[in-house]
Amino acid sequence: MTFEFSKTLTATATTIPGVVLYDLPVHGDNRGWFKENWQREKMMALGLPDFSPVQNNISFNEKAGTTRGIHAEPWDKFISVATGKIFGAWVDLREGDSFGAVFTAELDPSQAIFIPRGVGNAFQTLEDNTAYTYLVNDHWSADAQGQYTFLNLADETAAIEWPIPLAEAELSDKDKAHPRLADVAPMPPKKTLVVGADGQLGKALRAAYDGDNNVEFAARADFDLASEASYSARNWKNYSTIINAAAYTAVDTAEAPEGRQAAWAINVTAVANLAKVATSHGITLVHVSSDYVFDGTAQTHGEDEALSPLGVYGQSKAAGDAVVSVVPRHYIVRTSWVIGEGNNFVRTMASLAARGIDPGVVNDQIGRLSFTEDIAAGIIHLLESGADYGVYNLSNDGEPQSWADIAADVYELTGHSRNAVSGVSTEDYFKGKPAAPRPLNSTLDLNKIKATGFAPAAAKQRLTEYLAK
Incomplete structure (x- = not known):
């Protein structure tokens, strides 16, 4: 895996309101690399909300082509790649004018993205042994699952161009069964x-x-x-x-x-x-x-x-x-x-x-x-x-x-x-x-x-x- 070292920490707004893509400075040598994955003071200076994360989750994916989503949870997420590379897709599933807006990007360990509550998150691994990490500002619970909003990965309106066709990718049965956009109940605001x-x-x-x-x-x-x-x-x-x-x-x-x-x-x-x-x-x-x-x-x-x-x-x-x-x-x-x-x-x-x-x-x-x-x-x-x-x-x-x-x-x-x-x-x-x-x-x-x-x-x-x- 190769990626650019020593980028300047920058924030880039996306086509979905509140979704912000970050370039992260990664410092490396012959031994490996180091990065500040989330740094509250520096990132708040760039406009990241002070979203107060309380839980850190990691999704490990053994094979390239593993595809997960599209899930909109009732909390904010700061997402990054620990190792490997992903194609990420995000769809706005919140009530409002931006409902259905789509943003996609490839992420490696030198990038991160902030996803507000109600924006659907999905990714497809592009390399074996990829670890996808989440900082979230609420504790997961079984009760919270009832507040999720889902969209089918193959939704024709979102029209996400998956690098590995979904027919050839590894999907869960649950993700295959999620509704199309026309049948999604938008997530209301708090x-x-x-x-x-x-x-x-x-x-x-x-x-x-x-x-x-x-x-x-x-x-x-x-x-x-x-x-x-x-x-x-x-x-x-x-x-x-x-x-x-x-x-x-x-x-x-x-x-x-x-x-x-x-x-x-x-x-x-x-x-x-x-x-x-x-x-x-x-x-x-x-x-x-x-x-x-x-x-x-x-x-x-x-x-x-x-x-x-x-x-x-x-x-x-x-x-x-x-x-x-x-x-x-x-x-x-x-x-x-x-x-x-x-x-x-x-x-x-x-x-x-x-x-x-x-x-x-x-x-x-x-x-x-x-x-x-x-x-x-x-x-x-x-x-x-x-x-x-x-x-x-x-x-x-x-x-x-x-x-x-x-x-x-x-x-x-x-x-x-x-x-x-x-x-x-x-x-x-x-x-x-x-x-x-x-x-x-x-x-x-x-x-x-x-x-x-x-x-x-x-x-x-x-x-x-x-x-x-």
């Missing part, structure tokens, strides 16, 4: 799970993902955040993303003993359990945070500002952020003053206006509204655009306002006088009432998420549209 799907943001995510069968929505009855069974009963191998839209948000009640326990149970303990699941299974965790993780002394809050929560609710959200920050694939989406379908400040002000009530509203807390349709759109943008993992501020845009300013806008937009709203300080508003401390400045810097290509709508525009509904 699922997204939305936790907290009955809240304001959860409802907006339901609307944004309407018609997408690969997104599951779990309300409180479907996913009890306090129950261990919620985290152990699911087959997490089938999920790529968890969006945590659940939270304990009773800011004032959180200051009482029972409220404090509930806030930490939902905002910290449950988040830690989701983080464990995400880390163990390579899942992307999207976690929704709050302006309450800051004390409000800064005029505008950037993503890198040190956490400085004032009250129990803010402390529990800050602790949740810290937990999520260690998940390898995470987005912390920090919002402020959330408005969606359900009870909220805007609905309350509209109701007061309709009843002819002249309210006193806090005028020394400054920030922007965050409408749930824009939070949902921003989350989907981060996931679909492949934005760098990390923390992103996400509110609506425009000039920051006080709660009193927003209340006056609501009155005006509903046909009432702005002058019906009077301003009052936070201290005076809560005098004599049990209340949590609140940040006076909640304005979030939006430059980071805008740099990813997402531009939140102006808060006043969304307020007008919201009230028109």
